[in-house]
Amino acid sequence: MKKPAKFLMIFYIAFLGILASAVFSQISSGPVPILKWLGTAGYEITFGDTVILIDPFLTRPPVNFFSKDFKGDEELNSSVALISEVIKKADYILVGHSHWDHLMDVPYIAKKTGARVIGSESTANILRSYDVSEEQIIPVKGGEQIKFPNFSVKVIPSLHSLNGKKRVGIPGVVGAPLKPPLKVADLKEGGTFGYYLRLGKYTILHIGSANFIENEVRYLPSPDVAILGTLARENTEDYTYRIIKLLNPKVVIPTHWDNFLLPFSEGAEEIAELGESGKVENFVKEIKEVSPGTRVIVQKFLETYTVGSE
């Protein structure tokens, strides 16, 4: 072999080697979860070709929730056009609790997409009220570790945040299917869950309401991303300090801080009625005080975050 040919051969082999290792690392590292905020406590997680929704709530009807005359007699009708525009596919839907601002759009989305829905017995009964197929419903009690083809989810027994009277708003359970049209007050809390997802080598914890049970969180491996409820956290003792110390997350995404009584088209506005406690920047400061190394990401509606991209 002449010298230039030998050189070319070596170069060619080296090039093939680099190409093979690049392809191998792509295959071995697998897909990366992409998180998109839908407003309130709602997310779309895309992982390879699997789409998981958590508490998807887009309709945001003008409910009289912050008034002392609140009765919850507003009728619930999902915004079909808006949902079609935002949600193209869903394989699974995780529901934290059964209040309207977490659950009201789930029956429509489940029927439209055929997604399987994980939630409490109250959530299951609301889905049955709208004739969602029984095969799509996965009722859980908390503590389950459910294995799906390319991810798993642990259902974390949790608690709902408390209002100024130190009570849960719209309490109780939905013991049986109801006859639509349903009203805000029909969607009772029905028990609250967090969700700990394992997506390949990545982990995401979703706590959609600002409360939790210490012993259910204490032994969880630190998540790559903790999505933490913000609203009404001042009624849970040392919420920020305790949850951040227990979880030690790499990234926190504050959730449920936007004014969910305003239409989706207005974007994420803070809740002016709540003064200082309604400001998300205060939650960011609290997290940074407890854990200066934790990255805190405040998203806009439909903004995406690729897990592990920090």
Ligand SMILES: [Zn+2]
């Ligand atoms: Zn709630």
